[in-house]
Structure formats: C-alpha cells, structure tokens
Amino acid sequence: MARIRVGLVGCGFVSELHMYAFRRVYGVDVEVAAVAARGDKVVEFARHHNIPRVYRSFAEIIADRELDVIDICTPPNLHAEMIVASMQAGKHVICEKPFAGYFGRDGDKLPIGKHVPKALMYERVIEEMDRTRAAIERTGKLFMYAEDWIYAPAVTKTAEIIRATRDKILFMKGEESHSGSHAAHAAQWAMTGGGSLIRMGCHPLSAVLYLKQVEARARGESIRVASVTGDVGNVTAVLKPEERGYIKANPVDVEDWGTLTATFSDGTKATVFSGDMIMGGVRNLIETYTSGGSLFANITPNTHLMSYQTSEEKLAGVYITEKVDRKTGWQYVCLEEEWTRGYLQEIQDFMECAATGRQPLSDLALAYETIKVNYAGYWAAEEGRRVVL
Numbered sequence: 001m002a003r004i005r006v007g008l009v010g011c012g013f014v015s016e017l018h019m020y021a022f023r024r025v026y027g028v029d030v031e032v033a034a035v036a037a038r039g040d041k042v043v044e045f046a047r048h049h050n051i052p053r054v055y056r057s058f059a060e061i062i063a064d065r066e067l068d069v070i071d072i073c074t075p076p077n078l079h080a081e082m083i084v085a086s087m088q089a090g091k092h093v094i095c096e097k098p099f100a101g102y103f104g105r106d107g108d109k110l111p112i113g114k115h116v117p118k119a120l121m122y123e124r125v126i127e128e129m130d131r132t133r134a135a136i137e138r139t140g141k142l143f144m145y146a147e148d149w150i151y152a153p154a155v156t157k158t159a160e161i162i163r164a165t166r167d168k169i170l171f172m173k174g175e176e177s178h179s180g181s182h183a184a185h186a187a188q189w190a191m192t193g194g195g196s197l198i199r200m201g202c203h204p205l206s207a208v209l210y211l212k213q214v215e216a217r218a219r220g221e222s223i224r225v226a227s228v229t230g231d232v233g234n235v236t237a238v239l240k241p242e243e244r245g246y247i248k249a250n251p252v253d254v255e256d257w258g259t260l261t262a263t264f265s266d267g268t269k270a271t272v273f274s275g276d277m278i279m280g281g282v283r284n285l286i287e288t289y290t291s292g293g294s295l296f297a298n299i300t301p302n303t304h305l306m307s308y309q310t311s312e313e314k315l316a317g318v319y320i321t322e323k324v325d326r327k328t329g330w331q332y333v334c335l336e337e338e339w340t341r342g343y344l345q346e347i348q349d350f351m352e353c354a355a356t357g358r359q360p361l362s363d364l365a366l367a368y369e370t371i372k373v374n375y376a377g378y379w380a381a382e383e384g385r386r387v388v389l
Contacts, residue, residue, distance in 0.1 A: 101193020
C-alpha cells in the first residue's frame with residue numbers, strides 16, 4: 001500500500017474538515033505528519049489530531065523532506081505564493097479555494113475594493129494566474145484544487161446522468177449563501193480577493209463550469225464561457241445596529257450580495273448567486289435544466305432528516321448543520337455533512353492521485369477558469385456591461 005505523508009498549513013475551520021477526511025482515506029496509507037501555523041492554537045490542534053510535528057512557519061514545513069503533499073488551508077491572499085514555493089520544494093499541493101485573487105499592490109488607494117477598478121483587477125489576476133500556472137507546470141508536481149462541490153454525491157450523480165443521456169444543458173442555477181462569515185478577514189478585499197461572490201459563489205460556479213464540460217465531452221463538443229454579466233451590492237448596509245443580531249456580514253469594501261451569469265459558446269446560460277444575509281443555515285444548491293429533464297442537487301439543505309424541537313438547551317451538544325442560527329423549530333438536519341458536501345471524496349481522490357501520479361478531477365484548469373469567470377463578473381458588475389472573454 002502506497003504511503004503518503006501530508007503537511008497541513010493552517011489550523012482553522014477548513015483544516016478540521018480536511019483532517020476528518022484524511023482519517024477516512026482507504027487504499028492509501030495517509031499520515032498527516034506535520035502542521036504549520038502561527039499562534040498557540042496550532043499546538044492544541046496537533047495534540048488533538050495526533051500530528052507529530054508542529055512548525056511555526058511555512059518555510060519550515062516545506063523544508064521537511066519527509067512530506068509528499070502540502071495542504072494549504074490559509075487565507076486566500078497567501079495561496080499563490082505558497083503553491084509555487086511548495087511545488088518548487090518538491091511537494092504535490094492541495095490548495096483550498098480560491099486559487100488566486102487581487103489583494104492589492106503598492107500605491108493602491110485603500111480600501112482597494114472601493115478604489116481599484118475591477119477591469120484592472122481582472123487583468124492583474126489573469127497575469128498572476130498565468131505566472132502561477134507556468135511555475136506549477138515547470139515543477140512536474142500535482143496541483144489539486146480543493147473544490148468539494150464537484151465531489152458532492154448530488155453533483156456527481158448529476159454528472160453521471162448527463163453522461164448517460166447526452167442531453168444538452170440549457171440552463172443552470174447555483175447558489176451558496178448563509179448569514180455571513182464570522183472571520184474578520186472576510187470583510188476586506190485585501191484579504192479575501194472579493195466578497196460573497198468569490199468566497200461562496202466560487203463553489204456553484206466551479207460546479208456549473210464542471211458540468212458544462214461533462215456535457216461537452218459526452219456530446220463530443222467544445223464549449224467555453226463566451227461572456228459574463230454581473231451585479232453586486234451591500235444590502236445589509238441598510239440595517240441598524242440593533243438589527244444585526246443574526247446577520248454576521250459587516251463588509252468594509254466587499255459585497256454581501258452578488259450574482260453573475262455566464263453565457264457559453266453554445267448560447268446556453270448559467271447563473272450563480274451568493275449572499276451573506278440568508279438565514280436558516282448554509283444553502284448549497286444547483287439546478288440543471290436539460291433538453292430531456294431537470295436535476296435539482298440540494299446539497300444542503302436536504303430532507304434526509306427533518307427535526308422539530310422546542311428546547312435549545314437540550315440540543316446544546318447536538319450538531320444540526322453549518323451556520324444555522326438556532327436548533328429549535330423545524331430544522332433540516334445534515335447527516336454525514338463531510339460526505340454530503342464532498343469533502344471525503346475530494347481528499348480520497350487527491351490521495352489516490354498523489355500515490356499514482358494521475359490528475360485529479362478538480363484540477364488546475366478548473367481552478368483557473370473559476371477565478372477568471374468570477375473576476376469577469378466583478379468587472380461586468382462595476383461597469384454595468386457584458387464582458388466578452
């Protein structure tokens with residue numbers, strides 16, 4: 001059995017999800033052998049997960065000769081530099097979304113989300129992604145894009161049906177929304193590269209791009225995104241302080257509401273929405289309308305288990321679903337959330353790729369195209385026009 005040793009960079013929320021998945025890989029002997037992060041939390045994280053080596057710097061972990069894979073779970077503004085450095089150090093790389101973004105340059109007026117033109121952001125993001133892609137390809141190492149949606153069972157079944165029917169996808173509608181991020185960096189463009197549209201909307205966007213390529217291969221066609229329109233806003237700005245009891249969003253220079261529509265080269269469409277003001281837990285949805293049917297992938301919420309409860313106190317130790325504001329009343333309980341949302345399948349694929357050298361389902365091409373279309377949406381929204389790619 002192949003043995004793969006992983007070094008984890010970061011010890012926050014998504015790192016916990018990855019650790020859950022690493023422990024459940026089968027057919028490959030996987031050990032998370034090291035973790036690197038600043039602050040004291042990393043020590044407790046390592047102890048809790050039985051990780052033998054703790055580093056306080058990124059430079060130390062990529063210098064560890066025993067590691068085969070670096071798993072990057074850091075804020076987005078660090079991704080591109082860490083990807084290249086890890087791969088140049090001889091490691092395969094897993095990187096959380098987003099692949100890239102615009103985080104500011106010397107001379108930019110602050111805050112950059114309000115002052116740097118989105119057309120310029122798009123141009124510079126494309127330049128950076130081209131440089132990053134070239135650097136990745138020179139190393140000969142695997143880049144694995146941690147986009148869990150395309151591994152989610154509801155989406156993989158959608159793809160299976162599209163392959164079998166070879167029907168034409170006419171329109172797709174995707175959404176990821178919730179009541180806002182608790183993370184302070186989510187409010188600042190310089191840390192996240194955008195607001196709800198890139199922080200959450202990147203997931204349904206990757207899914208619709210992936211499904212359209214599944215269709216193209218099944219039908220022997222070549223399909224690309226031809227143009228993008230978009231709209232963004234700060235809808236929670238109207239709230240008074242006393243009205244923010246449940247809404248977490250408090251953006252500095254990013255959007256808390258965003259939508260983009262991609263028009264494909266075959267004339268079909270896909271619309272993606274994301275918002276930081278949606279109550280009732282995380283919404284992860286994608287609808288696919290084809291020439292022969294309709295497919296509704298309700299990743300969350302779904303109806304595996306519905307609960308009606310009256311005591312919040314008795315449920316204190318019970319997990320219901322991510323971002324739900326209360327546990328009483330009617331609830332859609334998410335069972336095996338890591339499986340339902342594709343984290344287990346994603347890490348399984350990545351570890352098999354690291355062991356065999358094959359390319360992952362979620363690859364560099366998907367990472368690149370997702371960011372390209374996302375930033376085209378920002379550009380289109382700011383200028384109020386269609387951006388042709």
